[in-house]
Amino acid sequence: MAGYAVGHLHDVAAGPAIVEYLERIDATLEPYGGRFLIHGARPDVREGDWSGDLILIEFPDLDSARAWYDSPAYREIIPLRAENSRGAILLIDGAGDDHRATDVLA
Template sequence: MPKAYWIARMDVRDPDEYAKYVAGTKAAFAKYKAHFLVRGGEFESLEGQERTRNVVIEFPDRETALACYNSPEYQAAKAFRAAASAGELLIVDGYDGPQPGE
């Protein structure tokens, strides 16, 4: 079963409120074995709509990624994110197939 990833692209309007979201997600992310691959950081926008904050979180599989999102712990924190930012969050399955050059 492939790993799954949350891909979030956000424009943060209220950093103080967003900080409450970040603090509130810790329990859910620990419980569901989240692993941050990208968490903010510098970026270059090459195509499409640019967002000010980009995050990629790895989970063991899609079931776990969905369980984290739907958990009471995450849903409580999500209210802070909704008030503080606008953007997109999606879950994508990882790829286990052949790579270029293989």
């Protein structure tokens, strides 16, 4: 089952540090099979309020997502993002192909 890294960022200071982060992150994803599914798109908000940027990175599984986040290459560039934005970053399992909404009731 796929694993995901999700970022919900606010107040991104789009200066040299963020540019460097963006230039370096793809190389950190490659060894772990990570790929961007959402990055930089503006949402069409249908209900509620939304602010910030949503980033969704898919990995083959949650262990790969954890290995990427904990890798020396990614840990090295985290400050470039963290010191120039605020927000939440999380790692989470995806739903399997046979998942149904009622499965969460079990």
